[in-house]
Amino acid sequence: xxxxxxxxxxxxxxxxxxxxxxxxxxxxxxxxxxxxxxxxxxxxxxxxxxxxxxxxxxxxxxxxxxxxxxxxxxxxxxxxxxxxxxxxxxxxxxxxxxxxxxxxxxxxxxxxxxxxxxxxxxxxxxxxxxxxxxxxxxxxxxxxxxxxxxxxxxxxxxxxxxxxxxxxxxxxxxxxxxxxxxxxxxxxxxxxxxxxxxxxxxxxxxxxxxxxxxxxxxxxxxxxxxxxxxxxxxxxxxxxxxxxxxxxxxxxxxxxxxxxxxxxxxxxxxxxxxxxxxxxxxxxxxxxxxxxxxxxxxxxxxxxxxxxxxxxxxxxxxxxxxxxxxxxxxxxxxxxxxxxxxxxxxxxxxxxxxxxxxxxxxxxxxxxxxxxxxxxxxxxxxxxxxxxxxxxxxx
Amino acid sequence: xxxxxxxxxxxxxxxxxxxxxxxxxxxxxxxxxxxxxxxxxxxxxxxxxxxxxxxxxxxxxxxxxxxxxxxxxxxxxxxxxxxxxxxxxxxxxxxxxxxxxxxxxxxxxxxxxxxxxxxxxxxxxxxxxxxxxxxxxxxxxxxxxxxxxxxxxxxxxxxxxxxxxxxxxxxxxxxxxxxxxxxxxxxxxxxxxxxxxxxxxxxxxxxxxxxxxxxxxxxxxxxxxxxxxxxxxxxxxxxxxxxxxxxxxxxxxxxxxxxxxxxxxxxxxxxxxxxxxxxxxxxxxxxxxxxxxxxxxxxxxxxxxx
Amino acid sequence: xxxxxxxxxxxxxxxxxxxxxxxxxxxxxxxxxxxxxxxxxxxxxxxxxxxxxxxxxxxxxxxxxxxxxxxxxxxxxxxxxxxxxxxxxxxxxxxxxxxxxxxxxxxxxxxxxxxxxxxxxxxxxxxxxxxxxxxxxxxxxxxxxxxxxxxxxxxxxxxxxxxxxxxxxxxxxxxxxxxxxxxxxxxxxxxxxxxxxxxxxxxxxxxxxxxxxxxxxxxxxxxxxxxxxxxxxxxxxxxxxxxxxxxxxxxxxxxxxxxx
Numbered sequence: 001x002x003x004x005x006x007x008x009x010x011x012x013x014x015x016x017x018x019x020x021x022x023x024x025x026x027x028x029x030x031x032x033x034x035x036x037x038x039x040x041x042x043x044x045x046x047x048x049x050x051x052x053x054x055x056x057x058x059x060x061x062x063x064x065x066x067x068x069x070x071x072x073x074x075x076x077x078x079x080x081x082x083x084x085x086x087x088x089x090x091x092x093x094x095x096x097x098x099x100x101x102x103x104x105x106x107x108x109x110x111x112x113x114x115x116x117x118x119x120x121x122x123x124x125x126x127x128x129x130x131x132x133x134x135x136x137x138x139x140x141x142x143x144x145x146x147x148x149x150x151x152x153x154x155x156x157x158x159x160x161x162x163x164x165x166x167x168x169x170x171x172x173x174x175x176x177x178x179x180x181x182x183x184x185x186x187x188x189x190x191x192x193x194x195x196x197x198x199x200x201x202x203x204x205x206x207x208x209x210x211x212x213x214x215x216x217x218x219x220x221x222x223x224x225x226x227x228x229x230x231x232x233x234x235x236x237x238x239x240x241x242x243x244x245x246x247x248x249x250x251x252x253x254x255x256x257x258x259x260x261x262x263x264x265x266x267x268x269x270x271x272x273x274x275x276x277x278x279x280x281x282x283x284x285x286x287x288x289x290x291x292x293x294x295x296x297x298x299x300x301x302x303x304x305x306x307x308x309x310x311x312x313x314x315x316x317x318x319x320x321x322x323x324x325x326x327x328x329x330x331x332x333x334x335x336x337x338x339x340x341x342x343x344x345x346x347x348x349x350x351x352x353x354x355x356x357x358x359x360x361x362x363x364x365x366x367x368x369x370x371x372x373x374x375x376x377x378x379x380x381x382x383x384x385x386x387x388x389x390x391x392x393x394x395x
Numbered sequence: 396x397x398x399x400x401x402x403x404x405x406x407x408x409x410x411x412x413x414x415x416x417x418x419x420x421x422x423x424x425x426x427x428x429x430x431x432x433x434x435x436x437x438x439x440x441x442x443x444x445x446x447x448x449x450x451x452x453x454x455x456x457x458x459x460x461x462x463x464x465x466x467x468x469x470x471x472x473x474x475x476x477x478x479x480x481x482x483x484x485x486x487x488x489x490x491x492x493x494x495x496x497x498x499x500x501x502x503x504x505x506x507x508x509x510x511x512x513x514x515x516x517x518x519x520x521x522x523x524x525x526x527x528x529x530x531x532x533x534x535x536x537x538x539x540x541x542x543x544x545x546x547x548x549x550x551x552x553x554x555x556x557x558x559x560x561x562x563x564x565x566x567x568x569x570x571x572x573x574x575x576x577x578x579x580x581x582x583x584x585x586x587x588x589x590x591x592x593x594x595x596x597x598x599x600x601x602x603x604x605x606x607x608x609x610x611x612x613x614x615x616x617x618x619x620x621x622x623x624x625x626x627x628x629x630x631x632x633x634x635x636x637x638x639x640x641x642x643x644x645x646x647x648x649x650x651x652x653x654x655x656x657x658x659x660x661x662x663x664x665x666x667x668x669x670x671x672x673x674x675x676x677x678x679x680x681x682x683x684x685x686x687x688x689x690x691x692x693x694x695x696x697x698x699x700x701x
Numbered sequence: 702x703x704x705x706x707x708x709x710x711x712x713x714x715x716x717x718x719x720x721x722x723x724x725x726x727x728x729x730x731x732x733x734x735x736x737x738x739x740x741x742x743x744x745x746x747x748x749x750x751x752x753x754x755x756x757x758x759x760x761x762x763x764x765x766x767x768x769x770x771x772x773x774x775x776x777x778x779x780x781x782x783x784x785x786x787x788x789x790x791x792x793x794x795x796x797x798x799x800x801x802x803x804x805x806x807x808x809x810x811x812x813x814x815x816x817x818x819x820x821x822x823x824x825x826x827x828x829x830x831x832x833x834x835x836x837x838x839x840x841x842x843x844x845x846x847x848x849x850x851x852x853x854x855x856x857x858x859x860x861x862x863x864x865x866x867x868x869x870x871x872x873x874x875x876x877x878x879x880x881x882x883x884x885x886x887x888x889x890x891x892x893x894x895x896x897x898x899x900x901x902x903x904x905x906x907x908x909x910x911x912x913x914x915x916x917x918x919x920x921x922x923x924x925x926x927x928x929x930x931x932x933x934x935x936x937x938x939x940x941x942x943x944x945x946x947x948x949x950x951x952x953x954x955x956x957x958x959x960x961x
Contacts (some may be wrong), residue, residue: 261825386798388797
């Protein structure tokens with residue numbers, strides 16, 4: 001090949017950009033399905049709907065209908081992302097007076113933020129964190145304490161919750177930075193178990209009953225009051241939903257940019273082969289602590305908001321088992337895949353709430369499900385694709 | 396403080412140390428032969444304890460009252476069942492994931508542990524509540540000055556020592572033990588020497604799980620109570636003890652178990668509100684120790700070739 | 702004209718338990734030369750690489766590179782000083798793309814700051830474009846067929862192409878010293894020739910590139926290297942041009958066993 005002018009564009013015939021429509025179609029179907037599922041009450045109908053979803057997914061996969069959707073999302077990300085936000089708002093709008101459903105949606109949004117944080121630690125950097133729920137709880141307890149005893153503005157409280165979780169996390173990880181992966185696992189599991197005991201023993205933090213959390217107030221607007229605009233009544237959870245949505249969009253963009261950067265590359269390189277990465281100048285300790293801290297920051301903020309949404313915090317909501325649920329979400333959705341995390345969170349949070357019969361069994365069921373996934377499809381529902389620094393960019 | 400109280404603490408520490416050591420040895424054996432961290436180990440202990448309890452309940456209902464018959468029956472049932480469970484886990488979960496990243500095995504066993512724990516909670520009658528465990532050892536005690544030496548604890552300690560000594564003999568004096576140590580050192584060479592790798596792995600898992608069952612039974616007899624979550628903390632402590640001693644070293648695991656119990660005892664004695672914070676104290680010390688000496692007291696085996 | 706050696710090792714000793722992997726090893730690598738490092742399996746060649754790049758600590762001895770003492774330096778420091786390497790058993794990140802793998806080697810030229818990567822996307826885009834052109838140019842030297850497939854996962858490539866990419870990873874940041882550990886393992890005679898020609902082609906472009914090459918194929922050593930060093934059981938047993946070294950009796954015994 002003759003000496004190519006490095007400034008000239010590579011001479012490859014550009015493939016046409018993927019169509020927007022498969023993605024749009026998928027979003028419309030998903031939105032309609034979700035609204036139906038959330039609206040229905042009878043258990044048999046719900047079971048039927050769930051079975052339908054599984055069958056439809058398998059059939060779509062088999063018929064090759066999934067690939068165009070995935071391509072569509074991969075290359076037309078901005079447009080479809082905006083549409084996805086609209087879809088969530090549409091669902092929220094449909095249930096605008098239904099406290100229960102809106103609370104469920106807010107829970108999904110905030111859990112997704114937390115799992116995105118966990119994904120940075122686990123999925124990108126390979127740092128095992130089995131205390132995700134504990135850091136979520138630290139954020140929530142921060143809200144409880146600060147809202148009750150100080151005049152710190154509530155938006156700042158969110159930040160403090162994130163920073164506190166990040167700080168405690170780094171203290172926990174520092175001693176085991178230069179050791180092998182299972183040490184981090186051990187340290188976080190021990191932390192998860194011991195934090196719960198610590199909270200139960202300390203009456204200052206409410207003991208086993210926990211603490212009440214004052215609702216959010218921003219510039220005089222109280223989030224805990226129902227809203228009426230014109231003739232339309234909205235549940236007070238709408239305010240929280242709007243804020244959670246903002247938080248999620250911010251977290252999502254952060255995670256996507258992080259992955260599509262040299263930092264994302266460093267994290268992957270370090271996770272896959274620490275020794276080789278070191279030989280090319282990478283400092284594993286630096287990147288592990290960066291990823292862990294950043295992840296916990298997200299988890300803490302989400303937890304702080306969650307505390308205010310729920311109105312109370314108790315040690316029993318942030319146990320080791322809950323941390324494992326977060327890990328299950330990550331593994332089900334596809335480790336390292338933000339869209340996968342979002343989809344998996346919806347499934348893991350919504351299904352037990354709707355199918356009351358399995359509520360009691362959810363820890364067992366998710367544990368078994370993850371075992372099956374790890375044995376037969378370890379990449380998860382939406383496997384993480386090869387890194388594309390700029391979606392839609394072609395060589 | 397008086398000698399009687401000190402002796403009490405020492406006895407308690409020894410009992411705990413023994414139980415931790417038994418669990419830790421399991422972890423170290425699994426890591427040795429397969430480079431896996433089997434996080435379900437603590438929950439196997441729980442299932443073992445519940446198996447023993449179920450055996451007791453079943454046999455008592457059938458009319459058998461003699462302690463001399465019940466206790467051995469429970470022991471045999473728990474050990475046999477857990478050995479079988481351990482082999483099943485190895486066969487179905489651990490061996491198939493050998494070529495996957497080590498993280499996957501860790502996660503799978505962690506989830507399995509949860510599944511076992513939840514299964515006990517959900518499916519054992521009244522599983523969510525603590526269950527009383529029968530006292531089947533002689534309750535007499537021998538007064539030694541200010542201290543009452545309980546016969547049942549002494550028997551358990553002696554039995555524990557016996558088991559550990561037996562394990563050491565097995566590993567160091569028998570052909571099976573030789574095969575296990577060979578596989579732990581170098582799988583490829585062991586295979587070329589004609590050792591049936593899969594069989595050795597299954598046997599190792601069986602042994603480790605049997606040890607857990609024994610520890611579970613001990614736990615039940617000591618506290619006269621078992622609950623579905625008992626294996627969780629014990630598993631974490633056992634794993635920690637194995638790490639302190641250096642993963643892969645059986646002596647290290649035993650040492651680590653007793654060291655951790657010692658730390659807990661010191662914490663309980665020395666700190667105000669000691670009993671609530673003894674675990675935090677012990678773990679904090681361990682974490683600092685890990686920062687200083689990440690490979691443990693006895694070198695963790697390094698399996699990476701550059 | 703005597704130039705100061707680029708890499709200078711004196712008295713290097715590395716033990717593993719009772720085994721002496723490197724014993725009192727001395728070597729000078731002159732700037733611009735291609736030095737062959739040969740010896741039977743287990744003679745310490747990879748150990749030498751691991752010691753120089755800081756993966757192993759040293760029990761005794763000193764190493765100097767480009768005037769600076771790098772004894773006991775971390776692998777990161779060694780990389781920043783200008784040494785790059787390949788590995789005997791190919792160590793690429795298989796799930797990552799060809800471009801990603803090459804960029805790992807480019808670490809010191811890429812801006813690693815959080816703010817730059819997350820917020821300054823236009824500047825990042827420029828750096829990305831530059832890096833893409835550079836990797837593409839390098840890949841075109843070694844395997845033009847791959848130049849359009851830079852975003853394929855490396856795990857999909859055959860072993861030979863992976864070895865080529867691993868060399869690209871080492872070359873992308875224009876190191877002063879390149880350590881090649883059996884780069885042609887698994888290749889046919891022709892593929893090896895082609896690979897060596899490609900390496901020489903890159904070397905000609907920036908003639909400061911010094912290479913230490915571990916190889917088993919003696920034809921390659923003879924054709925390419927300026928000098929050789931022979932190791933046996935961790936000790937140097939011969940040094941000089943290939944022809945002289947091949948004729949050395951000690952060397953022949955090391956490879957073939959003592960003559961009857």
